[in-house]
Amino acid sequence: xxxxxxxxxxxxxxxxxxxxxxxxxxxxxxxxxxxxxxxxxxxxxxxxxxxxxxxxxxxxxxxxxxxxxxxxxxxxxxxxxxxxxxxxxxxxxxxxxxxxxxxxxxxxxxxxxxxxxxxxxxxxxxxxxxxxxxxxxxxxxxxxxxxxxxxxxxxxxxxxxxxxxxxxxxxxxxxxxxxxxxxxxxxxxxxxxxxxxxxxxxxxxxxxxxxxxxxxxxxxxxxxxxxxxxx
Amino acid sequence: xxxxxxxxxxxxxxxxxxxxxxxxxxxxxxxxxxxxxxxxxxxxxxxxxxxxxxxxxxxxxxxxxxxxxxxxxxxxxxxxxxxxxxxxxxxxxxxxxxxxxxxxxxxxxxxxxxxxxxxxxxxxxxxxxxxxxxxxxxxxxxxxxxxxxxxxxxxxxxxxxxxxxxxxxxxxxxxxxxxxxxxxxxxxxxxxxxxxxxxxxxxxxxxxxxxxxxxxxxxxxxxxxxxxxxxxxxxxxxxxxxxxxxxxxxxxxxxxxxxxxxxxxxxxxxxxxxxxxxxxxxxxxxxxxxxxxxxxxxxxxxxxxxxxxxxxxxxxxxxxxxxxxxxxxxxxxxxxxxxxxxxxxxxxxxxxxxxxxxxxxxxxxxxxxxxxxxxxxxxxxxxx
Numbered sequence: 058x059x060x061x062x063x064x065x066x067x068x069x070x071x072x073x074x075x076x077x078x079x080x081x082x083x084x085x086x087x088x089x090x091x092x093x094x095x096x097x098x099x100x101x102x103x104x105x106x107x108x109x110x111x112x113x114x115x116x117x118x119x120x121x122x123x124x125x126x127x128x129x130x131x132x133x134x135x136x137x138x139x140x141x142x143x144x145x146x147x148x149x150x151x152x153x154x155x156x157x158x159x160x161x162x163x164x165x166x167x168x169x170x171x172x173x174x175x176x177x178x179x180x181x182x183x184x185x186x187x188x189x190x191x192x193x194x195x196x197x198x199x200x201x202x203x204x205x206x207x208x209x210x211x212x213x214x215x216x217x218x219x220x221x222x223x224x225x226x227x228x229x230x231x232x233x234x235x236x237x238x239x240x241x242x243x244x245x246x247x248x249x250x251x252x253x254x255x256x257x258x259x260x261x262x263x264x265x266x267x268x269x270x271x272x273x274x275x276x277x278x279x280x281x282x283x284x285x286x287x288x
Numbered sequence: 289x290x291x292x293x294x295x296x297x298x299x300x301x302x303x304x305x306x307x308x309x310x311x312x313x314x315x316x317x318x319x320x321x322x323x324x325x326x327x328x329x330x331x332x333x334x335x336x337x338x339x340x341x342x343x344x345x346x347x348x349x350x351x352x353x354x355x356x357x358x359x360x361x362x363x364x365x366x367x368x369x370x371x372x373x374x375x376x377x378x379x380x381x382x383x384x385x386x387x388x389x390x391x392x393x394x395x396x397x398x399x400x401x402x403x404x405x406x407x408x409x410x411x412x413x414x415x416x417x418x419x420x421x422x423x424x425x426x427x428x429x430x431x432x433x434x435x436x437x438x439x440x441x442x443x444x445x446x447x448x449x450x451x452x453x454x455x456x457x458x459x460x461x462x463x464x465x466x467x468x469x470x471x472x473x474x475x476x477x478x479x480x481x482x483x484x485x486x487x488x489x490x491x492x493x494x495x496x497x498x499x500x501x502x503x504x505x506x507x508x509x510x511x512x513x514x515x516x517x518x519x520x521x522x523x524x525x526x527x528x529x530x531x532x533x534x535x536x537x538x539x540x541x542x543x544x545x546x547x548x549x550x551x552x553x554x555x556x557x558x559x560x561x562x563x564x565x566x567x568x569x570x571x572x573x574x575x576x577x578x579x580x581x582x583x584x585x586x587x588x589x590x591x592x593x594x595x596x597x598x599x600x601x602x603x604x605x606x607x608x609x610x611x612x613x614x615x616x617x618x619x620x621x622x623x624x625x626x627x628x629x630x631x632x633x634x635x636x637x638x639x640x641x642x643x644x645x646x647x648x649x650x651x652x653x654x655x656x657x658x659x660x661x662x663x664x665x666x667x668x669x670x671x672x
Contacts, residue, residue, distance in 0.1 A: 113580050113664040134584060141582020148668075152577045156301045166581045168290060213581075 059086035060221065060253050061110065066119035068105050068276075079105045081276040082119070087269075092247040092254045094267030101273040103257040104225055110255060111144050111223050112136045124220055141169045145214030145252075147224040151206040153198040153213075159185065160194035163212045170217070184212035187250075188242060204235025211242060215252070222246065224256040228263050240266045291587070295594045301567070306599055309563045313603025313647060314610070316556035317640040321611035321632045323545040324639070329630025330531075330541060332467040339501040341401060342508050343530035344494040347521040351376075353490035354520045361514050362494055367507040370497040372397035375481060375490070379442030379454060381432070388428055389473040390442065392481035401497050404466035405475070411436070411460035419480055421459035425471030429461045436461060450484045468527065495527075553643065560651035564596045568655040575659050576667030589660035596652025597645060604644020608637040 068080040080102045087093050095103050108114040109121055112128045121129045123143060131139060153162045163184050167177045185191045188208040198206055207227060214222055224243065228236035244266050246252040256267060264270050272279050299306050344362065346352040353375065363371050377390035395416055399405055407415070407423060415421045424434060434440065438458045444450060456476055464471040482488060498507050508524035515522045568575070575588055616631040 108665050111580065113668075137579065137582050137584045139582075140580065144580075144582075146580050148577070152573060154574050154577070156297045161297070165578070168294070169582050 060089040060091075060124060061085070061087035061255075062120075062122040063106075063109075064120045064122075066106075066109060066116045066121060068102070068109065068114070069117045079276050080109075080116075083273075083276070083278050085271065085278065087253065087255065089253055090247070090251050092244065092266070092268045093256070094264035094270040095255060095257045095273065096259070096261075096264050096270055097273035099259075100275075102276040103273050106273065107223050107225050107255060107257050110221070111146055112140050113146075141166060141217070143220040145217065145219040145222045147207070147210055147214050147222065147227045149226040149229040151198070151203070151210045151230075153206055153209055155198050157197075158194065159190060159196050159198075159201065159209045159212075162198070162209055163216050165213060166217045180216050181212075184216040185209070187215065187246075188212045202235065203231050204238055207231060207235070207239050208242065211239070211246075215246060215250075220253065222252050222254040224254065226257055226259065228258070228260060236260075236263070291591060291594070295591055295598055298571075298591065299595050299598060301571075305563060305567070309560055309599050310603040310606065312556050312559050313600045313644050314607035316552045316647070317604045317607030317644050318611045319552050319607075320549050320643060321608050321636045321640040322615045323549050324636040325611070325615050325630050325632045327542060327545055328633065328636065332630070338468060338527055339504070340497050340499075341527040342496050342498055342504055342511075342524055343527055344496065344508075344511055344522045344524040345492075345530070347512070347523040350493065353487070353492050354494075354522065356489040356491055358491065358494060358515070358520070358522070362496055362511055365496075365507060365510050365514065367498050367500065367503050367510070368496045369499045370397060370401060371494060372401045373478065373491040373494045374398065375478060375492040376446075377442070377449070377476075377481060378445035379449075380445050381440065381442055386432070388431075389470070391473060391475050392478040393475050394478050395475070398475065398495075401495055402469055404464055404469040406463045406465050407460050415459035418457060418459050419477055420454075420456055422456040422474055422476035423460040423462050424458055424474045426461050426463050427471035428474060429458075431472070434458055434461075448486050448490075449481060450486060452484065454480070454484070468531075496524075553647065557647050557651055560596065560600060560647055561654065564592070564652050564655040565658070567595070568592055568659045571659075572662065572667045575662055576664045579662065579664045580668075585660040588662075589656045592656035592659045593649065593652040596656070597648035600644045600648025600651065601641065604641040604647075607644070608632070608640040611640065612637050 063083055063085040066080055066083045067078070070077045070079055083102075083106065095106060097103050105114065109116055110123070112123075112131070116129055119129070120127060126139060126143075128136065128139065153159075154165065157165065160181055163181045164177055167180055170177075172180065182191060182194075185194060188211050190205060190208055190212065193201065193205065193209075196205075198209070201209065207230075211227075214224075222243075227243065228239050231239060240263055243254055243256065247254050247268070254267075256263070258264050344354075344358075346354055359371060359373065362368055372394050374394075375392040377392050379390050380386070381388070399407070399412065399416075405423070411423075415423050422440075429435070432440075436458055440456050440458065442454045442456065444452070444454065456474075462471070462475075478491075482490075496507070496511070498504060504526050508526070511524045512522050578588060579585070611632045
């Protein structure tokens with residue numbers, strides 16, 4: 058059974074009296090353990106699709122199931138709880154909280170759990186060690202490079218051991234070297250830690266790291282292909 | 289680091305802004321507590337007034353005096369059991385800024401009518417036997433470092449007492465046992481002042497002790513009727529009314545001070561509210577990220593409202609604490625003998641802190657609601 062099932066998902070935004078279609082009857086399945094690359098030109102609906110998967114936006118029509126949960130029918134309150142347990146989100150601009158240290162940023166999602174302080178500390182250190190920043194715990198975001206910030210953001214996304222990792226152009230704001238490190242890290246999370254990942258990207262090199270690539274154009278799924286994983 | 293830790297971290301985001309917000313609330317609470325203390329001082333004097341004492345002044349104004357012939361007339365009124373009188377002296381001790389109440393009184397009767405002026409028997413005797421003797425409140429003695437047997441000189445402040453300085457010997461330091469008498473005043477013999485007065489035998493006001501408090505109105509009317517249509521008409525009130533009318537010379541203090549306090553609190557509310565709203569606007573993306581991570585809307589509400597409450601209460605505690613520490617009669621001896629020493633009471637300090645909490649809650653309400661209702665996707669798109 059697929060981990061993610063999208064059936065005829067349509068999303069339309071309303072600007073004043075004008076309806077703007079963004080996604081048009083998209084159906085998609087993603088198997089557990091997959092690393093799916095979501096490509097397409099600007100405005101094709103990639104990020105909207107990712108937001109729908111993350112449960113931070115709702116489809117106009119259609120259904121979205123992640124694991125056993127029909128997320129499109131959850132209330133706002135239930136959806137927030139579901140996100141905390143099942144979703145790890147990586148933003149293009151990292152979006153770390155500037156007044157928190159790397160440790161505290163990674164700890165943030167764990168504040169919503171019942172873990173003890175020591176357990177939270179162990180989880181945070183494990184996540185930071187995985188991304189190779191175990192020695193940067195007390196650094197604030199402004200004291201880190203872009204690549205390091207994104208790796209902290211990845212640690213924050215994986216610290217709760219979520220069902221699904223969603224990355225919205227995670228290398229879009231990075232130099233080539235940092236981007237390669239981040240992509241390698243995501244690939245490692247997929248292969249070594251069996252994390253299911255959906256990654257939106259413009260970059261064909263980034264997409265090469267995915268085990269599957271889906272193309273979106275004008276809100277419609279136009280092509281699906283399987284790429285060889287580059288190690 | 290749980291939610292309180294997050295609030296603290298967030299409040300330190302812009303230290304200057306947080307400090308200024310805390311300071312604005314602190315000033316508001318300081319003013320509120322101080323103004324309340326002044327009002328309480330006035331009201332306490334009226335509340336502590338004796339129900340058996342009535343005060344007679346000139347009908348025109350307290351500042352005009354009456355002839356000593358009034359003494360016998362008032363004493364003859366049925367219901368009047370005892371009588372004393374006093375004059376406002378208005379002398380200057382070294383510097384006009386060293387203001388305090390100085391009263392020329394008929395010492396024996398005055399001490400009889402005012403048991404709140406507590407003196408040891410030997411001190412009382414020494415005072416009564418010394419024509420130039422004076423007694424001072426313990427607060428006043430502390431203020432100027434005076435001791436029994438010290439000689440002090442007062443310059444004449446009111447021309448009617450001539451131009452020559454008055455020298456007094458402190459014969460006793462009294463303790464006030466009631467709010468009707470403050471501990472910042474000086475009492476000396478009326479005769480000593482009258483000897484040098486250019487208008488002999490004039491008295492500022494009379495204090496009568498009446499047999500039955502229920503007859504205060506009748507006795508007061510009887511006194512005033514005795515002097516009706518004479519050059520020295522009188523106005524007699526209970527001590528409480530007298531205190532209140534004295535306060536009213538300053539205008540409607542309750543309304544005045546209350547309006548100032550309200551204006552300060554409302555201004556602070558808008559300042560704090562605007563600061564919180566700015567803070568939330570700057571954190572739109574962060575709030576969206578936290579919501580993406582799974583923070584509930586109500587948690588975001590509590591974080592933002594909690595931050596407003598924290599800053600405001602911190603300001604309140606500082607403001608109330610400073611007011612408590614410095615608003616004291618010893619630092620602000622402005623009572624002039626008519627109002628007891630006043631300071632910020634524990635009650636006013638607590639009300640001040642509660643007020644700051646209210647400011648915090650109200651100021652944080654709108655920004656916290658806005659933050660909790662933020663649509664995640666819209667908020668992320670604003671920056672992306």
